[in-house]
Amino acid sequence: MKAVTWAGPNHVEVRQVDEPVILNERDAIVRVTSTAICGSDLHLLDGYVPTMQNGDVLGHEFMGEVVEVGPGVDPSRLRVGDRVVVPFPIACGSCNACAAQLYACCENSNPNAGIAEKLYGHPIAGLFGYSHLAGGFAGGQAEYARVPFADVGPLKVPDGLTDEQVLFLSDILPTGYMGAEMCDIQPTDVVAVWGAGPVGQFAIDSARMLGAAMVVAIDKEPYRLSLAEQAGAIPINFTEADVRAELLELTGGRGPDKCIDAAGMEATHGSMPIDVYDRAKQAVRAETDRPHALRQAILSCRSGGIVSVIGAYGGFIDKFPVGAWMNRGLTLRSGQCHVQRYMAPLLERIQRGDIDPTRVITHTMSLDEAPHAYDLFKNKQDDCLKVVLRP
Amino acid sequence: MTARHHRTRQRASTDPGRWGRRLGWLSIGLGTLHLAAPGLVRRVGGVDDSAASRTVVRLIGARELVHGAGLLFGRNTRGWVWSRVGGDALDLASLGVALARRRGIRRARLMGATGAVLAMTAVDVATAVRAGRSRARRLMELTGTTTIRRPRSDVYAFWRRLENLPRFMTHLDEVEEIDARHSRWRATAPFGRTVSWDAEIIQDIPDTRIAWRSAGDAAVRNLGTVTFTSAPDGVSTEVRVRIAYDLPGGRLGAAVAKFFGEEPHQQVADDLRRLKQALETGDVVRSEGALWGERARKEFPQRPAKPPRADELVRGADELVRAANELVRGGLA
Numbered sequence: 001m002k003a004v005t006w007a008g009p010n011h012v013e014v015r016q017v018d019e020p021v022i023l024n025e026r027d028a029i030v031r032v033t034s035t036a037i038c039g040s041d042l043h044l045l046d047g048y049v050p051t052m053q054n055g056d057v058l059g060h061e062f063m064g065e066v067v068e069v070g071p072g073v074d075p076s077r078l079r080v081g082d083r084v085v086v087p088f089p090i091a092c093g094s095c096n097a098c099a100a101q102l103y104a105c106c107e108n109s110n111p112n113a114g115i116a117e118k119l120y121g122h123p124i125a126g127l128f129g130y131s132h133l134a135g136g137f138a139g140g141q142a143e144y145a146r147v148p149f150a151d152v153g154p155l156k157v158p159d160g161l162t163d164e165q166v167l168f169l170s171d172i173l174p175t176g177y178m179g180a181e182m183c184d185i186q187p188t189d190v191v192a193v194w195g196a197g198p199v200g201q202f203a204i205d206s207a208r209m210l211g212a213a214m215v216v217a218i219d220k221e222p223y224r225l226s227l228a229e230q231a232g233a234i235p236i237n238f239t240e241a242d243v244r245a246e247l248l249e250l251t252g253g254r255g256p257d258k259c260i261d262a263a264g265m266e267a268t269h270g271s272m273p274i275d276v277y278d279r280a281k282q283a284v285r286a287e288t289d290r291p292h293a294l295r296q297a298i299l300s301c302r303s304g305g306i307v308s309v310i311g312a313y314g315g316f317i318d319k320f321p322v323g324a325w326m327n328r329g330l331t332l333r334s335g336q337c338h339v340q341r342y343m344a345p346l347l348e349r350i351q352r353g354d355i356d357p358t359r360v361i362t363h364t365m366s367l368d369e370a371p372h373a374y375d376l377f378k379n380k381q382d383d384c385l386k387v388v389l390r391p
Numbered sequence: 392m393t394a395r396h397h398r399t400r401q402r403a404s405t406d407p408g409r410w411g412r413r414l415g416w417l418s419i420g421l422g423t424l425h426l427a428a429p430g431l432v433r434r435v436g437g438v439d440d441s442a443a444s445r446t447v448v449r450l451i452g453a454r455e456l457v458h459g460a461g462l463l464f465g466r467n468t469r470g471w472v473w474s475r476v477g478g479d480a481l482d483l484a485s486l487g488v489a490l491a492r493r494r495g496i497r498r499a500r501l502m503g504a505t506g507a508v509l510a511m512t513a514v515d516v517a518t519a520v521r522a523g524r525s526r527a528r529r530l531m532e533l534t535g536t537t538t539i540r541r542p543r544s545d546v547y548a549f550w551r552r553l554e555n556l557p558r559f560m561t562h563l564d565e566v567e568e569i570d571a572r573h574s575r576w577r578a579t580a581p582f583g584r585t586v587s588w589d590a591e592i593i594q595d596i597p598d599t600r601i602a603w604r605s606a607g608d609a610a611v612r613n614l615g616t617v618t619f620t621s622a623p624d625g626v627s628t629e630v631r632v633r634i635a636y637d638l639p640g641g642r643l644g645a646a647v648a649k650f651f652g653e654e655p656h657q658q659v660a661d662d663l664r665r666l667k668q669a670l671e672t673g674d675v676v677r678s679e680g681a682l683w684g685e686r687a688r689k690e691f692p693q694r695p696a697k698p699p700r701a702d703e704l705v706r707g708a709d710e711l712v713r714a715a716n717e718l719v720r721g722g723l724a
Contacts, residue, residue, distance in 0.1 A: 003697065020698040023677040053680070055695030072673060092672045096540050096627060108668045111681035112693075114661055126678060129696065136680015136696045146698070148676065 002391065003057045003142035004370040009047030012058065012371050020138065020146035025072030028150030030086065034163040035062035035141045037370075037387045038171055039197050040312045042378050043265060044131065048288065049314055051115065051132040060088035060128040061170040062140025063163060069150060077151040084154035086147050087339035088171045090126040090137065093152035097125075104336035109148065110135040119315070124336070141370060143391045155343040158351075164388065165350055168202070168357040172386075174342035176202025176262070179310035182333040183258035185210040192216040192247060192256035192300065193233070194293035195263035195311060196224040198360045198386045203260050203310070204233045205355050212258075216250060218243055218293075220268065223383040231359070238270040247300050257305050259297035264311025265289035281318070288315030298324050298332075309334035360386040367391045410518045411472060415462030418455040418475070425452025437500030438489055447485060454478055469522035476519055479512040528644065531636045531651070535659035538627050539667050543619045546628045547598045549670060550617055559665035559675065561658070562650070573606070586610060611647055612637040630666070632659060 007013040020029055038061055043049050063085040069078060078084070090110075091103035098106055106125035110116055113123035116133050126148070129139015138146065147154060157166050176199045183191060191207040193200050196219035207215045208231070217228035218236045225235035236246045247256055269275040269292040278290040297307050298321045307330055325332060349355050362385045365373050369389075376384040425432050429448045430439070438444040458478065461471040486505045493501060539546050549555050553574050557563040564585070565577045577587040588609035594602035594616075602616040615634040622629050638644040651658055665675050677683070680693040682703065694703070 005695075005697065018698040018700050020679075021701075021704070023679075023682070024674045026672070026674065053693065053695045055697050057679075057697045092668075092676075094540065094671045095667075096538065096624070099540065108672050108676060111676050111678050113664055114657060126676070132680045132693050132696065136678040136693050138679040138696045138698055144698075146679075148678075149672070 001143040002367050006052050006056045006058055007054055012374050014368055014370055019144050022070045024148055025070045026149050026151055027070040028066050028147045029068040030064040030145050030147055031067045032062050032064040032140055032145055032391045034167045035059050035389050037377055045374055049131045057138040057142055058129045059139035059141030060130055062086055063167050074151045083157045085166050085169045087153045088128055090148050091152055092149050101338055101341045103338040103340040153340055164358045169343050172198045173202050173346055173357050174339045175199050175310050175337040177206040177342055178337045179203040179260045179308050180206035180210050182308040183306050185212050187211050188213055189257040190214045190251050191258045193260045193262055194218045194297055196228045200262035201360050203262050204228055204231050208232055221380055244300050255300050255302035257302055259301045259307045261293045261297050261309045261311045263293035265313045267292040287318050289313045289317045291317040295321055301330055303328040306331045361388055363387040365389055411462050411468035415459045418459030422452045422455030436504045437497035472519040476515045479515055482508050528640045529638050531638055533656050533659045534633045535663050536631045537663040537667050538622050538629050539670050540627045541670050543598045543621055543628045547619050558669055560662045
């Protein structure tokens, strides 16, 4: 079968690989009908996530039809022929983390937990197509994918909904939603969102859905900001304006009550010298992540506010504004999205028309065009916001 | 939610490293003194009348710094201690020459210096000999702990049925229960051939604790205990394991030590992770990168995260044997 594979930094290749087989009793094999490229795939492409190997199949946002189930899969939960969306964290459903609905911290799904434990102190869940640190699982940018613990994660999709409407339940819609949910949004709240990529857009939608008084979007790409504006957010272009001053102006000097970092480890900074400083540190691995958005969110947030981090970070940063965070009583919340927790309620919202996930799609391509698609997305060419691949 | 812990440690019963480090610091101190205050050293040693001693004292200082660095940062403690003994012999020879040529107060000071070097030599020789011996035989003690979301009775019952042990302990091929107390254990590594030994359960407190030890003339005598306690959440069980291997001298001990690798505790942590997977999910989790599941000795190197070929799946079963054979070639050669 065809699969999108990692071939080294800045290099993806579509290659012929074997078709997946059942490895564990609770596996299922899914024929992929739609899959997407995620902003966090760009961290892999750029070589900032360790333990990638040449030949790793990429992709953690996918859906399709179940074509085979292992002998351990409960037939009342999943059968051959079911149409499913697959959540990107792999979760066993029976450990203490899963019992607490912390699916992205599943204690059993990462066979390489020992390595993750060394880096993070405790292991993280296995993730599809996201390095050997996250388990070494083949991803879903392929014609077929193996899905472990198939009776726990995959969500059956009712007829009448298109792939485009439900595909993003696999990651970016629940991720954006969790970013807003962690903010405990009150009707009086001003919510600022750093990063107007696909996750940022869904964080904006979710913040409005949860009743925020005002939502502000911070980015540098005019096409992304105008999309955020169409969704009801006030845009700030950080290459043209002083973000903190603008936020103070918008909030009568208080600062936003809640801040969402939807940018993560490869953020850029409006100030050239600061940007160069962190890029240089990252290049020589003196820090692994560039925390511009996080620093600015902490410094902008009103005292006692909440900073919610859903942009992906991988390792270590420096100049974390710990004094501002501590002395002004800020709450920092974070997490890889516990997707399984949000899929069913968000599916209902899609069915009710509360939210339209298709609005972020700018490109639909075949699997063969994946290298070009990665290129467009990474370099923000052709106003690329979200690419759906059709195997 | 109950946090999960994997804590492990290793301890050697005799520690040549501690004395080696003390001697290392002594060398650094002496070396610094010789280089920083050669005049003082020459006066106290009674050789301040010789121009040549100026150079000799500095050379001794430099040599001691090298010894100190070797002892503190080098891998071969024993080698460096023996090299200190060599240095002692040189010093004694020099002192002998100097003694033969001097009278009076200088001679008395030289006698004092010689006494000090003789005492130092005795300590060095004793440390070197002990370092040699401890290499010959040592106790390797490994501990690990995990929390499993199953009742104590389930976890105890799974472990007490010793036939289950190879499902999560990678180094075991088979455990056969002979009677309620006695069992026969079989492992492939680290010899590339099968070794087996008898074990007996020496303590068995249902739902609480199991202790066992090797019986008869096991090549590697070992002792293990596992305890089961209820976690504060009232649902989960905390498992604590302690295993001690009495590593024999020579190539066998070296091969076993090498089998466990640089981080022997990691083996216990990985074993417990697989135990948790088996009890909580019914299976040991495999990924495309970590294909071999319970047969995997190490997490890395991995195969790429892409679907395996049919022949790779078959080969997986032989992975342990292959790894063991490699060890024999590398470790016993």
